[in-house]
Structures are given as structure tokens and as C-alpha cells.
Amino acid sequence: EADIxxxxxxxxxxxxxxxxxxxxxxxxxxxxxxYQQDPGMELHLIHxxxxxxxxxxxxxxxxxxxxxxxxxHFPLTLESARxxxxxxxxxxxxxxxxxxxxxxxxxxxxxxxx
Amino acid sequence: KNQVEQSPQSLIILExxxxxxxxxxxxxxxxxxRWYKQDTGRGPVSLTIMTFSENTKSNGRxxxxxxxxxxxxxxxxxxxxLSDSASYICVVSDRGSTLGRxxxxxxxxxxxxx
Numbered sequence: 183e184a185d186i187x188x189x190x191x192x193x194x195x196x197x198x199x200x201x202x203x204x205x206x207x208x209x210x211x212x213x214x215x216x217y218q219q220d221p222g223m224e225l226h227l228i229h230x231x232x233x234x235x236x237x238x239x240x241x242x243x244x245x246x247x248x249x250x251x252x253x254x255h256f257p258l259t260l261e262s263a264r265x266x267x268x269x270x271x272x273x274x275x276x277x278x279x280x281x282x283x284x285x286x287x288x289x290x291x292x293x294x295x296x
Numbered sequence: 297k298n299q300v301e302q303s304p305q306s307l308i309i310l311e312x313x314x315x316x317x318x319x320x321x322x323x324x325x326x327x328x329x330r331w332y333k334q335d336t337g338r339g340p341v342s343l344t345i346m347t348f349s350e351n352t353k354s355n356g357r358x359x360x361x362x363x364x365x366x367x368x369x370x371x372x373x374x375x376x377x378l379s380d381s382a383s384y385i386c387v388v389s390d391r392g393s394t395l396g397r398x399x400x401x402x403x404x405x406x407x408x409x410x
Contacts, residue, residue, distance in 0.1 A: 224400040224401060225400045241397075282345060282347075285398075289338050290339050
């Protein structure tokens, strides 16, 4: 079982609210990721970080922002939530052994914006 | 167009039966292919990883095969159990470690009935 945690697990919130999804890992991994996943669809990378003070946008355009002030913590923030943000958000961290990178996923946050 | 296609989209089998899930990809260059299991409401968990030179790998009742020439992979589940009910996701990496990007399939939703 991976030591990567996400809170909250479920969130129902009104349009226009600011929200922060928390992600933390205790494995000392440098690389962390945020994915968005809709039911029956593939995971889409929205943000990633290769270490402290390093953040990059992923393949899927997102109105969210991230920060990486500490190695173990990678929060995602939506300044003004909209119904189109309703989705599942998965956080992951990875380690590299030789040429193989293994990603470990958190349990996800299911977000519903009314 | 998604570069990783999985079939079938969903599958229902009886407990104790075997099944095979398919994954076709067009990702190039190819680094490795992983099968993940994602339980409902949870993050994906890695089952197997195969590189270009490997054509079969087992993890308990799960056996993955890879044909890098035809760019096809399969995941065979033997003697299915109720706990096998989940989404099985095929993920292909186009390059090793630091510079690699991941391509996700949409998953096959497997339901095992008693």
C-alpha cells in the first residue's frame, strides 16, 4: 500500500468557492503529479512537479494551480470552482529504479461543484 | 485520438472463470507498458510492468503479455475472484524515467459475479 494521502475524499461545493485539494506522501519521492479523471475516461495529467519549487502544467489545460514548498506536500487550488470542474482528482508520486519509473497513486478526491 | 485503446470497454464474468483484456497502442518510441488495477473510489495500483524485451510477466493470478512488433498487450486473469471487480488500465510510457510521458487507456471495467 502506497503512503500517499489525499483529503478530502469527497467534496460538494457551490460555484465560485475557492477550494484546495490536499496531497501528501511520506515516501520521500521528488516527483509528484495531479491527474483528472472522468468516469469511463482516461487519466489526464494537469500538473506535475520534479521537486521543491518546481511546478509545470500537464497535457490537459486546467484552471487550477499547484505549489510545491515541501517535498511531501503538493496541494491543488481552484480559485473559483465551476460545475465544469466536477471530476475525480488523483494525486501521484513516483520513484525511479534504473530506467523504470513507478507511480503510486492516492485514493483520489471526488469533487462535485453545484 | 487516444494512443492507447483497450477492449472490451466492460466485461462481466462468473467467479472462478478466466478472462483476457486487450490493449493496443501506437505510442512511439516505446519504453514500457504497465497494467494498473483501479478499484472503485480508489487510485490505480500497478500490477505488472514490461519493457521492450519482455513478452510475458506474471503477478499471482495476473499474467500480462506484450508483442512489441504488433504493439499489443493482454492481461489474463485466472480463476477470477469477486475482489477482481475493478477497472484495469493499460499505461504506455514513451521514454524511460525523467523524460518519459505516460499514455493512459480508458480502462476495461471488469465485474465478477458470484
